[in-house]
Structures are given as structure tokens and as C-alpha cells.
Amino acid sequence: MKLTIKNIFGIKISFRILIFIIIVIISYIFVREIDRGIFIIAYPILIFGLGYFFVFKPIFITEKILYSALSGDYTQVKVLKSFGESGDYINSLLNRLLISQESLNILSVASRVITSHIEISDIMNMLLDLACDKMTMPSAFITLKDNDGTIRIKLSRGLSDEFTRNFNLSENEDFYGRDFLTKEIVIINNTVKNKLSKYEEIFLQEGIMSFVQIPIIVNDKVVGTFNANARVKGFFDNNIVKTVATLADYLAIAMENYGMYQDMQEFNKRLELEVESTTEELTNTNIRLIAKVKEMKALNDIIFSVSSKVDMNEMFLAIIEKIKIITNVSFAGFMIHNEHTDSLSGYGDIKGFELQIAENTNSILIKSFKNITSFISNELFMENYSDLKDLYNNRRITSLAVLPIVEKKAIGLFVLGNKTLGRFSQEDLRFLSVVSSQISELIGRVKLYEQLNRRINDLLILRDISNTIKTEPKLEEILEVIAEKTVKSLESDYAFCWLFNKTGEKLVLKYPIEYINKESMEFDVKSDSPIIKIFLEGKIQSVTDIEFNNELDDICKKNAIKTTLIVPLKVEGKKIGFFCFCSKKQNVFNEEIIHLADSIAGQVAVIVENARIHSRLKEINVELEKLNKVKNDFVSMVSHEMRTPLTAIKGFVHVVLNEDAGKLNENQKKFLGIVKQSINHLNLLISDFLDLSKIERGLIVLKLERGNITDIVKKSIMSNINQIKEKEIELKVDVDENIPDIEIDSARILQVFNNLISNAIKFTSSEGIITITVKDKGDYIVSSVVDTGVGIPQDEYQRIFEKFYQVDSSYTRSATGTGLGLFITKTIVELHGGNIWLESEIGHGSHFSFLLPKAKKSFRREKNVQNIGS
Structure with missing residues (x-):
């Protein structure tokens, strides 16, 4: 309770x-x-x-x-003491009740104080007023620690100035200082009894008999003390101490809040500064963005205006027109570096202005180009540079901005002058540098387009030169066409061509025609002529004022020749001559022209050499045709002359073998049989030679009539059956029924079958197999002769049908022949509008097939024929 x-x-x-x-x-x-x-x-x-x-x-x-x-x-x-013990007791109870009730009022007021005031000094004053007025304390004070660590009285009530001034101590000094370390409440209810060291005297002078010291703790650290004093002993009981401690706690909260408030104020100030700085930066950024947008629009206008330009001059004029409007200048141009002449040449408003880089030492434009630096001059009349004086005096330029145009390296200068509004500034230079970088890209694009055009022109020239090759090329005509095509492309005015003579000791002029076969225009390969030395080095060279010989020097002087391009002609590393291109301009043959000349030289050399070879081959072919005609006439004559006595011999052998001239013994019959076979073989050879002669002279004629392949196969088998039986070869025949009659030369087709079957017998060993097939394949009749002989290598398939060609003896063993049978067979088949082909495998035999059209047709391609035959 x-x-x-x-x-x-x-x-x-x-x-x-x-x-x-x-x-x-x-x-x-x-x-x-x-x-x-x-x-x-x-x-x-x-x-x-x-x-x-x-x-x-x-x-x-x-x-x-x-x-x-x-x-x-x-x-x-x-409270009356007359009541004795009861009165004292009641008096004591009433005093506690009074203090307890007043403490609640004090704490309520203190709570309102710290919630309604911000300044910490106001709160301290009000808390001290509460302690002295409401709690009837005669004096009170608040101590804080300074930055130097000294503890001093911050505010006080009821104390003398001397006390306030003299009260200062450091941490760990007396109980005051130690309280900062211990964080404990100090209660002294009798200052006389409790010795206070050096402060005892001033406490007694102030009439302080008891006091309480409460530590002010902020963030777990003692920052000061709240001290309440009384002039009577034993004044401070637990309730009063708790009230004072609560005031100290309120002060600690207020100080902590004040610290947070100050931090917040400082944070707000920083935030305001940052917001202000950010706002300023955003404003500046916005200004820069607006300027950037304007620049981008200007660049877009420039790029759009030149997007369709593929000519350098047209592109420069379009850029200049736009840049004058954008930058408010009345003068604009470009100076582009010419690598061949090592000079800067003007375009646009500065056209005609040229600077030789090697010669100009007092030129700011050349320095800007070499060092890749920009510069501005708003008082051109004060400049001492020779080029700026020239621009001021001769072109009336008063202010100037110059920027290098860079594409991996400096390629020129961007020049603007006479700014109409104001002066050239660094901001102008910054914008113009962006424009300059875009111009370098545009120049690179145009150069690329020009290179592409030149490459296309080069290819067209090479194509035109290639087209000079005819079925029967003539050297003089080819050289004339080549000279006409290359003179213009190589930016020259004249062309000369020298080629080796047959002995290779002299270079003879072959073009132009008016100087051909002139000894005065020839060069001895062993001479010391400068042009011969260049030729023998084998490299394309551009030279000026070279000495040829007296007549050629006169020609060059007469036509004002200043530069000569020597282009050696080589085929497979072997020199065959050279072209000499002459120009009336100085240093006209740059790297691109030399590169083109190098590309042309190889093709020209091949064409010229082919023309010379063709000319020599033509001469050789004429001789070969003569020799071939003599050979054919001889073969035809010999064949006819041999056939007449051979026919008589064959007839007499037949009479003797039939014993019409008397009886024969077995040996005689045997020997005469061998003679008969040799006569038949010789007769076949003579027939082959006669057929070859007819074929080569185009005299073979087919006697076409309706015939049947089946009947021809039977006749061929009957002609070769004895040889098949002698070698014990198995013969298989597979002929479709109702093979139709077709228009053929039956004798020649019989010759085809005889040749194929004879070859099969020749290359098939005993007990081998020969298969003959005839198949109806729609528009064609396909016939085959298949053997199980030694076979033929695949690389011999085409050559086996050439005349006089025989397969390597390692495959054919001891079989011999003239090599005409398959050539004649192929010719006969093709004359019928058919085709013949071979399939073979070494060690497994050969498969010869040929097809004949049911109706006479022209020769078909082999791959189509093979598809039909399958």
C-alpha cells in the first residue's frame, strides 16, 4: 500500500x-x-x-x-512545536510534501522551457531561475569545460563575481574535476565537516553550508555540471537531489538537441551552398548544352550540306558557305598539304595562296601546320610574320583564326578571317576545333572516294588493256592500244616502248610506229646510258632531265619534256623491255601514279610477251603445217603403194592355204597361217594410217543409212570369235530386244566395235570375261564393251583417246599397237553425233561405253553423255 x-x-x-x-x-x-x-x-x-x-x-x-x-x-x-513529537513529525512530513509538490511544478516548467527555446544560454538561465526561485535555493551555477580543458562557471545565480571568477580547475582536480571522469552525483550536506581544499574558503564566504553537484552527460560524456547550493546544513535529501538531477538531465537533453540543431544548421548551410553551387553549375551546364546544341546543329548543317559532295573543291566551297554564316566571318578557306610538292595550297577565299614548307621559316601558318597548334590574331597589321603580312596587305584580312586539320597527322589548315561581330575568342577556337575535326573526317571520306574512283579507273584500264588480247594479236597493234590507254591514266603526254631483239643484246624501239627500226633509237644493253642503268635495276623510277641519246634528247627538248617515268617490263622475273612515259610537267609522277604503273606493267609485260610468242608460234605453225602436209601425203602414198602388193600377197597365200597349188604339210600350213595373220594385221595398220590421213585432212565421209546395232554386234563377234576362243575368254552378250534401226555408217560402227573388242581381247588374260551390252536409252542407244583385264589409271582416261598415245607398259604388259585405234574410234562416234567415255579400275578391267543418237544430233558435253550412259 x-x-x-x-x-x-x-x-x-x-x-x-x-x-x-x-x-x-x-x-x-x-x-x-x-x-x-x-x-x-x-x-x-x-x-x-x-x-x-x-x-x-x-x-x-x-x-x-x-x-x-x-x-x-x-x-x-x-507546524507548531508545542505539539511535541507529533508536531515535529507532522512538520517533517509537510516539508517533504511541499518539496515534492513544488518539484513537479518545477519539472513541468523545465520541460516547457527546453521544448520552447532553442538558444542553450536561454535554457540555462531559465533552469537556474527555476532552481533559485521555485526551489528556494540561495545560489546555483553551471560549469562547462573550455576548449583548453579548463572547467569554468558558464552561468550562475546568487554568487559573487569573485567566486565566479576564481572558480576554475582542470580535470581530475578536486572532487569537481574528478566528477568529469566518474560521472557520479556529489552531495555535500555539511561544507564545514567536508573539507573542500582550495575552494573551502570561498564557499564559506558565500554562506554555502550544503550543495549538490550533478554531472551533465551528453552522448555518454561529461560536458559540465549543474550545482545547487543551500545556506543550511543537510538541506539536500533524495527528492531535492532527484529534482536537481532531472534539471541537469533536461539541460543535457537541451545541450544535445542544441548540438544536433547546430549540426543541422551547419548541414543546412552546406546544403544551401551545395544547392547554390549545383544551381550555378546546372545553369552553366545548361548554357554549355545550349551552346553545344547550337554547335551540333551547325555541324549537322555543314555535314548535311556536303554529304552529297564527292569532289574536294565542291566540298570546300559548301563548307565555306555555311561556316561564314555560323561564325560571322567574311573570309574562310583551307590550305591543304600536297605531299608530292611538300607545300600548302589554298582553297576557297584563300585560293592561289601557296606556301612551300621547306622554304618558309618565318611563317606562322607553316609553324601551326608542323606543330599542330591553333592561333588567333585580332590585329594582323601588327604581326611580323611574312605570311600574315601577305594576307593583310594583299587580301585585306585584319583578324585571323587558324586551326590544324588532323587525320592521324596534319593534312592542312582551316583558316577564317575578318570576324564581323567582335573579336576571335577562345570559345570561337573551341567551336572551330570541333568543326575542324569534322572537316578532317569529311576530307578523309572524299579522299577515300577519290581513291576508290582511281582504283576503279585503274581496274578499267587493266580491263581495257586485257581486252587488247585478240585471237591473233599483233605486237604493233597491242603496243599502240596500250600506249593510248596508259598515257592519259599516268598523267603523261608521250610514251615510248623498247623491247629486246632476238639476240637479247639490244633494246629496239617498238613504239611509236614512226620511229620503229631506227638504229639511232636503239640501246646497247652494255652501254653506259643512264636509261639503261635504270632499266637494269628493274624498278620503276621517275627522273628529270635524263639523257637518252642525241636524237631522243632532241625529241624531248622539242616537246618540252621535263619528267620521265621508266617502267621496266618483266615476265617471271625476266626483263623483256621497258616503257618510257614522258610529261611536260615537273614532278608529276607521284606514288599513286607509280603504283598504277607498277600494276599495269606486269599485265602489259605478259600481253607483250604473249604477242611476241604468238608471232613466233605463228611462224612455227606455218612450218609445222608444211611438214604435216608432207607427212600426210607421204603416209597416204606409202599406204596406197603398200596395199596393192599386200592384196596380191594375201590372195596368193589364200590360194596356197586352200591347196589349190598343191598339197601342204602341217608345218607349211602353220607358217602360212602366221603369214596370213601378219598380212591381216598389216592391212589393219594400213587402214588405220589411211583413216588418220583422211581425218587430219578432213576427208573422212560417213555413208549414212538405216542400220541395226544388233546386227553389227553379231558381225563383230564373228570376226573376233577365233581370237576369243584361242585365249579361252568367256564372252557375255546382253542386247535389249527390239533395238530400233538408226541412221549410221554401218561399216564405221563395225570398225568401232572391232577396235573395242580387239582391245578387250588384247588386255584380258586367259579365262577372263568380256561383256558386250546394247541398251535402248530413250533418245540414245548406249553400247558397252567391258573386260576383266589389267585396267587403266584414272589420269589416263582422257589421253587414251589421243592419237599415237599408249598406256604405260607397266599396266599393259606386253600388249603393243600403234595407238590409233581409240583415236579413230572416238572420231567415228563423234562424227555420228555421239560420245565415248571410259570407266576403269586398276586390276579389275575397263568399261568402254559410247552412245549414238537415234536421230542425228550435234556433239554433246561429256558430263551430260555420262549421265545418259548411266
Whole structure:
């Protein structure tokens, strides 16, 4: 149960009533023993007296005091010591009640103070006022630690200036300083009894008999103390200490809040500065972005205006027209580096202005080009550079901005002058540098286009030169065409061509025609002529004022020749001659022209050499045709002359073998049989030679009539059956039924079958197999002769049908022949509009097939024929 003043009084009165009752009972027992009359009179008086003084009067006074205290009217409370122990006790209780009630008011006021004020000094003053006025403290003060670590009084109430001034100490000094380390509350209820070292005297001078010191703790660190003083001993009990401690806590909270407030203020200031700085930066960025957008639009306009330009001059003029409007200048141009002449040449408004880089030392433009630097001059009349003086005096340029144009390296200068609004600035230079970089890309694109055009022209020239090759090329005509094509392409005016003679000792002029076969225009290879030395080095060279010989020198002088390009002609590393291109201009043959000349030279050399070879081959072919005609005539004559006696011999052998001239013994028959076979073989050879002669002279003629392949196969088998039987070869025949009659020369087709079957017998060993097939394949009749002989290598398939060609003897063993059979066979088949082909595998035999059209058709390609044959 909570012990209140009311409860204490209740218990106290109850205890007094209990004692009163006990006394009454004892008095009754005691008084009853004496006289009854006296008892009747004395006992009531005794009871009344005891009740009034011991019970009723204390109850009355207590109720009055309680009423006054509980109603809050503490001024009405008068604690009288006349009540003895009860009065002292009640007085003590009422003092605690007063302090407790006032403490709540003080804390309420303190709470409102720290929530309604920001400045820490205001809060300190108000808390000190609360301690002194509300808590009836005679004095109070607040100490804080300075930056140097000294503890001093920050604010005070009720203290002298001397006390405030003299009170300073460091950490760990006396109990004040140690309190900063221990964080403990210090209570002194008797300053006389508790010695205070050096501050004892000033405390006593101020009349301080008791005090309490509360540490002010912020973020777990003591930053100061809250001190409350009293002029009486034992003033500070737990309740008062708790109230002062709460004030110190409030002050700590206020100081912490004030610190956070200051941090917030500082943060806000930084934030404001950052916002201001960011705003300024955003404004500047916006300005730069607007300028950038304008620049991009300007660049876009420039690029758009030149996007369709593929000529350098046209592109420069389009850029200049736009840049004048954008930059407010009246003068603009370009100076582009010419690598061949090592000079800067003007375009646009500066056209005609040229600077030789090697010669100009006092030129700011050349320095800008070499060092890749920009410069501005707004007072051109004050400049001492020779080129700027020239621009000022001759072109009326008063201000100038120059920027290098760079594409991996400097390729020229971008020049602007006479700014109409204001002066050239660094901002102008920055924008123009962006434009300059874009111009370099545009120049690179145009150069690439020009290179592409030149390459296309080069290819067209090479194509035109290649087209000069004819079926029967003539050297003079070819040289004339080549000269016409190359003179213009190589930016020259004249061309000369020398080629080796047959002995290779002299170089003879072959072009132009008017100087051909002139000994004065020839060069001895062993001479010391400069042109011969260049030729023998084998490299294309551009030379000026070279000496040829007297007549050629006169020609060069007469035509004002200044530069000569020597182009050696080589085929497979062998020199065959050279072209000499002459120009009336100085240093005209640059790297691109030399590169083109090198590309042309190889092709020209091949064409010229081919023309010379063709000319020689033509002469040789004429001789070979003559020799071939003599050979054919001889073969035809010999064949005819041999056939007549051979026919007589064959007839007489036949008569003798039939024993028409008498009986023959076995040896005679055997020997005459061999003679007959040799006569037949010789007869076949003579027929082959006669057929070859007819074929080569184009005299073979087919006698076409309706015939049947099946009948021809039967006749061929009958002609070769004896040889098949002699070698014990198995013969297989596979002929489709109802093979139709076709238009053929039956004798020649029989010759084809005989040749194929004869070859199969020749190359098939005993007990081998020969298969003959005839198949109807729609528009064609396909015939085949297949053997199981030695076979033919694949690389021999085409050559086997050439005349006089025989397969390597390692494959054909001992089989021999003239090599004409398959050539004649192929010719006959092709004359019929058919085709013949071979399939073979070494060690497994050969498969010869040929097809004949049912209706006479022209010769077909081999791959189509093979598809039909399959």
C-alpha cells in the first residue's frame, strides 16, 4: 500500500485511540477500588481530560492541517512545536510534501522551457531561475569545460563575481574535476565537516553550508555540471537531489538537441551552398548544352550540306558557305598539304595562296601546320610574320583564326578571317576545333572516294588493256592500244616502248610506229646510258632531265619534256623491255601514279610477251603445217603403194592355204597361217594410217543409212570369235530386244566395235570375261564393251583417246599397237553425233561405253553423255 500523509495520520490516530481505550479500562479497574462517590465524580473527569488532550485535540489539529495541505494552501500550514513529537513529525512530513509538490511544478516548467527555446544560454538561465526561485535555493551555477580543458562557471545565480571568477580547475582536480571522469552525483550536506581544499574558503564566504553537484552527460560524456547550493546544513535529501538531477538531465537533453540543431544548421548551410553551387553549375551546364546544341546543329548543317559532295573543291566551297554564316566571318578557306610538292595550297577565299614548307621559316601558318597548334590574331597589321603580312596587305584580312586539320597527322589548315561581330575568342577556337575535326573526317571520306574512283579507273584500264588480247594479236597493234590507254591514266603526254631483239643484246624501239627500226633509237644493253642503268635495276623510277641519246634528247627538248617515268617490263622475273612515259610537267609522277604503273606493267609485260610468242608460234605453225602436209601425203602414198602388193600377197597365200597349188604339210600350213595373220594385221595398220590421213585432212565421209546395232554386234563377234576362243575368254552378250534401226555408217560402227573388242581381247588374260551390252536409252542407244583385264589409271582416261598415245607398259604388259585405234574410234562416234567415255579400275578391267543418237544430233558435253550412259 502506498504510504501517504493521510494514511500515516490515520494509523497514528488509531494507535492513540487504542492506547486511550487501554488507559480507560485500566483507570476503571483502578478507580473502582476506591470510594464509589469519588469514582462517580473523578472517573468521567479523567476520561474527558485524557480524551481531549490525547485524542480529540490532535485529531482536530491534524484535520485542519490536512485540509490546508491537500487544498494546496501551504501558507496556511503552521507546524507548531508545542505539539511535541507529533508536531515535529507532522512538520517533517509537510516539508517533504511541499518539496515534492513544488518539484513537479518545477519539472513541468523545465520541460516547457527546453521544448520552447532553442538558444542553450536561454535554457540555462531559465533552469537556474527555476532552481533559485521555485526551489528556494540561495545560489546555483553551471560549469562547462573550455576548449583548453579548463572547467569554468558558464552561468550562475546568487554568487559573487569573485567566486565566479576564481572558480576554475582542470580535470581530475578536486572532487569537481574528478566528477568529469566518474560521472557520479556529489552531495555535500555539511561544507564545514567536508573539507573542500582550495575552494573551502570561498564557499564559506558565500554562506554555502550544503550543495549538490550533478554531472551533465551528453552522448555518454561529461560536458559540465549543474550545482545547487543551500545556506543550511543537510538541506539536500533524495527528492531535492532527484529534482536537481532531472534539471541537469533536461539541460543535457537541451545541450544535445542544441548540438544536433547546430549540426543541422551547419548541414543546412552546406546544403544551401551545395544547392547554390549545383544551381550555378546546372545553369552553366545548361548554357554549355545550349551552346553545344547550337554547335551540333551547325555541324549537322555543314555535314548535311556536303554529304552529297564527292569532289574536294565542291566540298570546300559548301563548307565555306555555311561556316561564314555560323561564325560571322567574311573570309574562310583551307590550305591543304600536297605531299608530292611538300607545300600548302589554298582553297576557297584563300585560293592561289601557296606556301612551300621547306622554304618558309618565318611563317606562322607553316609553324601551326608542323606543330599542330591553333592561333588567333585580332590585329594582323601588327604581326611580323611574312605570311600574315601577305594576307593583310594583299587580301585585306585584319583578324585571323587558324586551326590544324588532323587525320592521324596534319593534312592542312582551316583558316577564317575578318570576324564581323567582335573579336576571335577562345570559345570561337573551341567551336572551330570541333568543326575542324569534322572537316578532317569529311576530307578523309572524299579522299577515300577519290581513291576508290582511281582504283576503279585503274581496274578499267587493266580491263581495257586485257581486252587488247585478240585471237591473233599483233605486237604493233597491242603496243599502240596500250600506249593510248596508259598515257592519259599516268598523267603523261608521250610514251615510248623498247623491247629486246632476238639476240637479247639490244633494246629496239617498238613504239611509236614512226620511229620503229631506227638504229639511232636503239640501246646497247652494255652501254653506259643512264636509261639503261635504270632499266637494269628493274624498278620503276621517275627522273628529270635524263639523257637518252642525241636524237631522243632532241625529241624531248622539242616537246618540252621535263619528267620521265621508266617502267621496266618483266615476265617471271625476266626483263623483256621497258616503257618510257614522258610529261611536260615537273614532278608529276607521284606514288599513286607509280603504283598504277607498277600494276599495269606486269599485265602489259605478259600481253607483250604473249604477242611476241604468238608471232613466233605463228611462224612455227606455218612450218609445222608444211611438214604435216608432207607427212600426210607421204603416209597416204606409202599406204596406197603398200596395199596393192599386200592384196596380191594375201590372195596368193589364200590360194596356197586352200591347196589349190598343191598339197601342204602341217608345218607349211602353220607358217602360212602366221603369214596370213601378219598380212591381216598389216592391212589393219594400213587402214588405220589411211583413216588418220583422211581425218587430219578432213576427208573422212560417213555413208549414212538405216542400220541395226544388233546386227553389227553379231558381225563383230564373228570376226573376233577365233581370237576369243584361242585365249579361252568367256564372252557375255546382253542386247535389249527390239533395238530400233538408226541412221549410221554401218561399216564405221563395225570398225568401232572391232577396235573395242580387239582391245578387250588384247588386255584380258586367259579365262577372263568380256561383256558386250546394247541398251535402248530413250533418245540414245548406249553400247558397252567391258573386260576383266589389267585396267587403266584414272589420269589416263582422257589421253587414251589421243592419237599415237599408249598406256604405260607397266599396266599393259606386253600388249603393243600403234595407238590409233581409240583415236579413230572416238572420231567415228563423234562424227555420228555421239560420245565415248571410259570407266576403269586398276586390276579389275575397263568399261568402254559410247552412245549414238537415234536421230542425228550435234556433239554433246561429256558430263551430260555420262549421265545418259548411266
